[in-house]
Amino acid sequence: MLKCGIVGLPLCGKSTVFNVITRAGAEVKPYASGKTEPNRALVSVPDARFDRLVKIFEPKKETPANMEFVDLAGLSKGAGQGAGLGNSFLSFAAESDALLHVVRVFENPGVPHPEESIDPLRDWKIVEMELIYRDLGVIENRLSRLAAKKKVTPEETSESELLKKMQDHLIEERPLREFPLSEAQKKALSGFAFLTLKPELIVLNMNETQSENDPRIKAVTEAAERAGLFAARLFGSLEMDLAMLTSGEQEEFMKDLGIEELGRDRLIHEAYRLLGLISFFTSGKDEVRAWTLLKDSTAVDAAGAIHSDLARGFIRAQVVAYDDFIASGAGLPACRDKGLLRLEGKEYTVKDGDMIEIRFNV
DSSP: OOEEEEEOSTTSSHHHHHHHHHOOOOOOOSSOOOOOSOEEEEEEOOOHHHHHHHHHHOOSEEEOOEEEEEEOOOOOTTGGGTOTTHHHHHHHHHTOSEEEEEEEOOOOTTSOOTTSSOOHHHHHHHHHHHHHHHHHHHHHHHHHHHHHOSSOOHHHHHHHHHHHHHHHHHHTTOOGGGSOOOHHHHHHHGGGOOGGGSOEEEEEEEOTTOOTTOHHHHHHHHHHHHTTOEEEEEEHHHHHHHHTSOHHHHHHHHHHHTOOSOHHHHHHHHHHHHTTEEEEEEOSSSEEEEEEEETTOBHHHHHHHHOHHHHHTEEEEEEEEHHHHHHTTSOHHHHHHTTOOEEEOTTOBOOTTEEEEEEEOO
16 A cells, blocks of 8 residues: 655644544644654545445445555654664655655744744755755665675666766755656666655645745745645644544534635645546445556556456456546446447556446456
């Protein structure tokens, strides 16, 4: 299962954001506790399409798509060189498939900032540099081992040349996501778990009195855009309070405040997109299920996500787009009559929202 690691400086509100997303009730303390073991939680991905299919089919079992979120220890200066909790933090971060980087914007005299002032752009750069230092250390260790070998293979020579170019890039204080790599090279380098190569979403943790027109918010948002990153705004403390209410109480509270969408749902959707994921559905009276698949995957990949036997004995995939299914009157016979139900082969690229039934023979 793909996972998102929540990173940031101490006291930036990471555990608050974790609780907003997961509703897990992780402990939130107004001081740096020194804890290294992360909080973890599986989260159902909100999807109105899935909810609609459940109402239509009334299945015995309903299984939404899930993601894992991990609340990592606060990262401070020097962590990239192993200072403080650096080694523990970075080892957990390396296990993540994407990073949600929480940046503190909120003011709270009761929670002093470790850098003694609120400066979102500075804080983002501090963490980015620590991630860069960590990746530099990984490359330096690998190059040292290769240099110590008496005989290297042609593959190792090519690897060394590539790593030296990446090293130069990092020394210029530029993350590896800005370094040109082919898909084959990324796959070959996956074992290094480079942190600055991971997809990243910036989460600006604000309070409800702050405006997006705040110059400090504009500065970090513009810097993120230049780096090709998206900065999402979240009223962390308010959203955590909302997460503790019933759905009815939430709706009433949101209406009073003029809030149209929970920040929680928006962040989960952004994380799902960040990981390059889509959902397809299998539906029936026994179960309605949303399956997670990487974007641009094939029908055989979808079959394999359900069960390896389906991929091994794959014949055809019966497919109808969710929107077509609903527009036809929410019935497979109507979809078939209107030519909306298709039979697709192995190379068919699955689309987000496809409703699929695999025909196979083992």
